[in-house]
Amino acid sequence: MSMNSSDPRLKALARMIAETCDLELTCDELLDRVARYVETLKKRETPDDTLALVEKHLRLCPECREELIALLRAEGVDPASVGISLTDD
Ligand SMILES: [Zn+2]
Numbered sequence: 001m002s003m004n005s006s007d008p009r010l011k012a013l014a015r016m017i018a019e020t021c022d023l024e025l026t027c028d029e030l031l032d033r034v035a036r037y038v039e040t041l042k043k044r045e046t047p048d049d050t051l052a053l054v055e056k057h058l059r060l061c062p063e064c065r066e067e068l069i070a071l072l073r074a075e076g077v078d079p080a081s082v083g084i085s086l087t088d089d
Helices: 008-021 025-042 051-062 062-073
Strands: none
Touching: 025 051, 025 062, 051 062
8 A cells, every 4th residue: 555645534634633733732731721711701801812722722622622611511601602612513
């Protein structure tokens, strides 16, 4: 089997790796910031640059998104009401 760079499976893999590298925050770093992110959502404030990184991570990391949703629910906030969805779309 030859390695052809136009193979769509390889392209998908390369994109997945690029997106993973693109997370910028590790999951631990994200969890350090997620409480502040929840506060910001609750106050309907505009996220600052640090929180923009949090949002980016949350878009790409389903595990951390679940953590966020659990936190929001614990705070009595409906995730959908602050624009957080369980699905990717
Ligand atoms: Zn994560």
